[in-house]
Amino acid sequence: FRTKPEHSVDTIVRTADLLRFCQCFSSMPIHELVINFPDLYVYSIDVDSSKLSDMYKRYSEEVIHCFRDKSSSKFQEVFRTVLAP
Numbered sequence: 821f822r823t824k825p826e827h828s829v830d831t832i833v834r835t836a837d838l839l840r841f842c843q844c845f846s847s848m849p850i851h852e853l854v855i856n857f858p859d860l861y862v863y864s865i866d867v868d869s870s871k872l873s874d875m876y877k878r879y880s881e882e883v884i885h886c887f888r889d890k891s892s893s894k895f896q897e898v899f900r901t902v903l904a905p
Contacts, residue, residue, distance in 0.1 A: 842880035
């Protein structure tokens, strides 16, 4: 994002959707995650839902941190509500 400061509206909208999803997901309790995102939770005897939730939350936080750390200041300004420290 530092090398390409201009992005299409489509790219900005998709990025905003991803960041909003990650922000929402990382702060939701597990029972709400299962209710709101049932497709992400597979049922299997060997799968621990809490570990799966932790993995999804870590991913969501990493996405937000990556955008915050690697984006240009102009790009961060566009997404300041999501990327705020």
